[in-house]
Amino acid sequence: MDNTNTDNPYDVLFERSLAVIIREYGFDNIELSAYHQFLDISNTILRRLLLNVKNFMEIQSRTEPCPADLARSLQMMNVKLSSLQQTYNHPIKHRLRSPDRQTETHPMKLFRVTSTTNNTSRKHRPIYIPDFLPEFPDPHTFISSETYADLRKDYPRVRHLLADQRRALQRSLVKFKLQTNEKLSVINTHGTNINDYYLIKYTISPLPYLSALLPQDQMESESTETIEDETVANISHRTKSLSATDDGEM
């Protein structure tokens, strides 16, 4: 995108939104001059439209435009209102996927590791591949299977998930330790029954106060915090890189 004469924020915004529209129509690249032409045309059209609206408004001796003014101006400019309706109803084929629609319409792609865990370079295919061809598969799709995880994110669900995961972790950790370490039966079985109630046998430490006074349970949360910080940083970094590629391509 040409940034030399765009000091005016309005212009910048306008240019960008137009670029987005163009891209939504499926143009991944466009020549600069053509783009400028587009820009001028749309600018003129909009200007014309606004002038008309203003005139109509003045004729009706109003100070604020109303929808009727807009409708009449559009008619004056030979735009059929029904066609507008059609454009509105008929979605653009190549509209960018919003995350919501994605989860609803393409459950198959849910598990696919997109930008969140994958490097951005892999996601975008080169321009010479037509867009009707399917996307590249993710580098590790071959080990994944279909999942139907519900990614709706309301608070109780997140908490529920978190708690379940934590408990599962605790359980499996204990189970693992019970299998690898010596164990001690909790129930006095009188030598008859085998039961499932065991404690991990304690290994005597010469300095028992060290592990007691320097507990590890808080460490866990600190480390997750740092991980979370990292992920936040990654996300912001990713969004930055995303917009950068967009700019470059325009």
Place this chain on the structure above:
Amino acid sequence: MELEELRQVTRSFVLSHQTLCITGVSFDKRCLVGYTELTLHPLVKNFNVIKLNARQLTIYAVTINDERNVEFSYDDPNIQILSDDDPRRDLTSFLKRQQRFFEYVDPDEGNGELTIFIPLSLQQQEQNSSTTNDDNNNNNTTDIVYKVTIDFSLEHPENGIHFFVPDDDAKLSRLSRHLFTTGHDARLWFPCVDSYCEPSTWTIEVTVEESLTVIASGELVECTTNNELKTYRFYLSTPAPAPFIGLAIGSFESVVDSNTQEITNYCLPGLLTLLTNTTSFVHEPLEYYEELLNASCQYPNYKQVFVTEPHAECIPFASMAIFNVNLLYPSTVIEATWHSRTQMAFALANQFFGCFITMRSWRDWWLLKGLALYLTSLYTRRAFGNNEYRYNLNQDMLDVIRYEREENPIRLDFAPIKSESDITNVNNRRGTMMSSQYLEVAAKKAHLVVRMIDDFIGREIMMQILNKLMCLATTACLKDAPLSSRSRLHISSKSFSRVVSTLTTKDIQALLTQWVYESGCPRLIGSFTFSRKRNVVELELKQDTTIKGSKKFLGSLVIRVQELEGSFSHTILLEDSVTKYELTCHSKVRRNKKKKIPLISGDEVDMDLNQMDPECPILWIRIDPDLKVIRELQFEQADYNWQCELRYERDILSQFEALEALKRYPSQNTRETLGTVLDSSNCFYRVRIECAYVLTHIANSMANTWTGTLATLSFFRRVFMSTNSTLSSTNVTTSSTNNLSLTVPSANIVRINDFSNSQMYMIQKTIPQAIALQRNKDRVCPPEVINFLFELIHYNENSKNRFSDAFYRSSLIDSLSNTLTNIGLTSTTTNVDLLLNHTLDTNTKRIFDEILLQLNYDKIIPSYGFCVTCSCLRVLHKLNIISGIPIDINVFYEYASYGMFDRVRLIACEILVEQIEIRMNQDVFEYIFNLITNDPDYNLRHKIIQHLCHHPPFRQNQTCSLNNPITVHRLWSLIKNFAYDNQIRNDLVELYQIMFGLSRPNCLPSLNETNEILIKDELDDVSDTIVDIDPERLSYFRLARYADDTKAAASKLASTSK
């Protein structure tokens, strides 16, 4: 009076300086080698014998003034205090004998284990010099100085010094080896005058390997390195008695206080971060005490050492203190702060009263203990707030009253019994022979008594008196101060009351007689009626003197009446066992109920007076609102008065009283009042917690008519749980109890933990325990509550919290145990599978599974102090006892074994002791006895015995499978074996008394009369060889506190000698 004091101390010499030199320390052999040099000034003319204290030492040689190999005898009667062939096995004769032996070696009686005979040649020298001196000046005899040097060694000490040597050879374990003094029994590790009233200056020299650090009383003046050996030399210029000499050696890590350079803290390797966090505040109490007393600390520096396995949590010494390493805590743990800081503040208070100014004899123990605790509580009041202070005070008072009612009378002055037939209780004896439990409660009482003195004479004057004592003592520390002035470094009850009467006109003697020299505390029963005609309150106070440990109280008492027009205090005089008072009322019954009512705090509040008796303007009455008297109180007023008091009175003690009383009035009104107080955020958190408990109590007693959710539960949901998305968040804080309890519980999830508000944290932590006590009509915990608790555990999320949730988790586990009820499920099936999978209640099974999970998880990822493990073990025990799950006893053995963290061990041992109490298991009993005999951790041994005293398998010769001759012999031999650890021996003796009484145990066959006569008390004729004392010299050294006193004493002495 002075004469009596004189007689208390009958040593024939004065110690001016002592050098303690430890030339070798071996951790592998657990021994010390060294010598000590005492500089003595004789007080008597024919000074031929020196008696010193020394136990469990090997004495190699004694040198006096370069005279080598002086004759000495070394005899420790306490070793042979019990002979195995004494078949009587009764405590009465044992106690008699023990008392005699204590006197036999008591330094204050001029006795000791080590007797050194001064060679004739030296005696002659002395006589020569003294005769020449006598011509010139009678008193100028101080230049005769004996320097007594004693070479000694200490091997495998049982007490006095504790060696901590880990078994393995890992680097950290080697680094963590250390030794330290375990208490105030100085005679157990070096020869000395083991008395609290013989202060001297000290030089301490210790030579150790280069890697080790030495911390000792005094100022480090020199540190030299020679051949990989390092010599530390400490000098203590402030005179201190031998019991307060402390020593610690180890590879300690240290941190200097960032605010005061004089304070240094030491800890074992690896704990430095904790040390920095824990000790960051220590300068605060120091500055506070100095400001309060208007006197500076007399020691040049102060050292805090944190060690493992000390005999007590906090042992103060001169210019240093030794603490248990368990007091250290990371910044993420909340509740450890209060306790740790109090302990450290207490040790610091001892640097003023306790170690610096010491007790003259054990009879004055209460005064110094009380003063140190008094200073500590003043600091904690400032640091933790007035409410916390008053709460602790009340708890102490309740403890004291409970002990006096249920156990033994507490006589603080520890006076020796006049006739030996008076021995009715093992604790009714000399100070060194008390059980630890007794001492613990006595310390609380001592604090309360000192506080009473403070109330009696006024805070300002109290501080002046303490300042005066400090100033006097300070002058004794000056370089050129005469030796005689050192008597100012110790105070007694009598000297203290003398100072009080000179500085004020008040006499505290009556107060001391009531609370110190005699035991017991009054029980007051009160009620009131209002006479409208005369507009007076008719108050009736009765004293119940029939119950155990009660005592008639005569004196003034404050009554505070809250009327409609305000709060009015009346002081009444208690004279008789039943007294009636008429207190004039200041308010009229008023029609206009809208007016605000002024409270004692100055606030004016609106009250809902609709339920009030329209004929009576009295809202509530309080007796002795400021705990000025140690008393048990039972006051009758209508439930409306109590509800009002709970709701509007701002004093927390009053609120606690009201809560206690409201337990008796289960009604809808009570329920509402409790709900309001629980909700009100300006209430002290302990009141709110107690409120939750009382609410559960009320709900249980109203179980048949109770409708709706427990207010506590809905309160918890509202405050600590996330709301439904349909409810706006603003609704949460303002909406009342009722409309929120309608929300579906499963939609609520406890919020992620945020413990930044510690009061809310305490509430969040404790309220589930209160809720768990709820029972429905069938006397079981409602399933709703159990599910609620499991949800709390399930959804507990601490990842965003700055603080550790260890104690919160352990509290939730305690709550689970609170839900367990004994509902007659006495399944006798031995088929474990059947029991666990079919017979057992599903909720119990669920709890059992959860406990196992938490217990195992805590082993993988430990919580602070293994608090989760401790809670889990308690629940396992309860599951065993109440629900009949056959828990293998080996589980508790495992947790009780050496090598576990000591708090976990203690819990496991306590459980084992309770198992003995319930199951009478001989093997467990044997195991516990083995622990008491052999365990390396002395503190644990103490604690086990104390717990056994609380939960003995049987009392007073009850029939029981354990009440047999084997137990008697076992316990008897234990008492016999603990020759060096008085405290354990005293505790064991108490246990023996609890189990068998004072006389011969019933389970033993009776002795023949003839036999009994044959057993002669061969020790009856122990004659003390106390040398004659020259009274004039004695007075010169001992009585120089006040010039007037000295003169008076001298004239008295003169008159008596005539």
